[in-house]
Amino acid sequence: MADIIRLTPVSAFADNYIWVLHDTTHAIAVDPGDATPLLTFLATQGLQLDAIWITHHHADHIGGLPALAARWPQLDIYGPAGVEHVTQPVMAGSEISAFGQQARVLEVPGHTANHLAFLWQQHLFCGDTLFGAGCGRVFDGTMAQLHASLQQLAALPDDTLCYPAHEYTLSNLQFALAVEPGNAALQARWQQDQASRAVMRPTLPSSIGQEKATNPFLRTASPEVASAATRQAGHALAGSEAIFATLREWKNHFRAA
Template sequence: MSLSALPAFADNYIWLLRDGRGRALVVDPGDAVPVLDALADAPPLAILLTHHHGDHIGGVDDLRAAWPDVPVYAPEEARIPQATCRVADGDRLALGDWRFTVLAVPGHTRSHVAYHGEGLLFCGDTLFSLGCGRLFEGTPAQMHASLARLAALPGDTRVCGAHEYTLGNAAFALAVDPGNPALRARAAEVRALRAAGRPTLPSALAQERACNPFLRCDAPAVRAAAERHAGHPLADAVAVFATLRAWKDGFRG
């Protein structure tokens, strides 16, 4: 099994999973061109979509024009009219020899889903390395719960977020939690990877639990930093998360 992050636009990744027989899955193809270039020999088994934003679904029409019989899996969402198979929380997908479970993870959008299986987590714009997605439609409580659900998956799960945001996320994470040695090590690793022109994803979920402030809202250092930023005590982990997310929205590192 091989996993590739196909660059698209300024910072998107389209994920391409292949097996030894050349069969493939495509996740969140915002642009058709990188996928058509990578799979010139044969169509994929399926296309998986996490949410409706154009930089995740914009290439689907062209891919379906090239490969009319390829199924498109997506959440129940009217803004994804290209779907041929609708998925919901808890659904289990058998795609070739691969098995994935669908996880509802609202927050970035109200109908966002993730796909977990084969040691991989295709999480769209919910979880990034050292960060998380903006709240366009969901509430802080929803996003915090979605992130907690993802954080509870096995630590060796490879996190396949959809954007190369890790360098900027590292700057914010260090502003929140500068005394975290695991975070400092990850930030150094990220700087080296980007200097070499290499992707910072996938990351290991155990690494994210140790470093990502949005997964560590109960950590004393993270809570203290959020309260200093807010200027008052915060009632619970959801309030800490909401403060961190608002802080990150305006952060210029």
């Protein structure tokens, strides 16, 4: 019988997760910004690292690559072309073999211009594009790109599980509640995720269905979200992209009460 594949979050820095897909002997790591906690986990579990998937080039996602490549010189490191230490550049439509299944690469620019996501079975490793109840800031991508990328992810099946790279859910939920305080699903998620963090459990993975019900950046068609964005902008907003951009700028400066 084939080993069961597990997905384990390895904590790094203040709030990063290095997601590890593994059976009892082999592992794939996503966005190892720090080699030390990952090496400790692999040693404790008796795992060999076979591959790394990189979503984008920020230091807290690639900082561990030199040490990991030194430890495993034949390591396949998949990620955007031009990212330092990536040995296997991939793009939209690329497929990667992982535990007898094919992972599909999605291009989801916005947070960065060359951001990728990896979809393996129903598991979506979305880096800093989609967070629990939120989304990434725009750095060297554009608002239009990030909006389109989130729409692409929202079109995935509702039972798709989302594995962002940061534990930002509670702060994102505070913003979401300021935008859409009448959303009962959002209120329930706030209670549930507060309880999880109180005992140091991750709030992740979430699901595409949950994000569509509670994440304001996927809810620009909601009248309450659109009204809140319009009030924030101080003028009428023409369409979903304008609502999205207003929400993202609002979030950039939001401080919970």
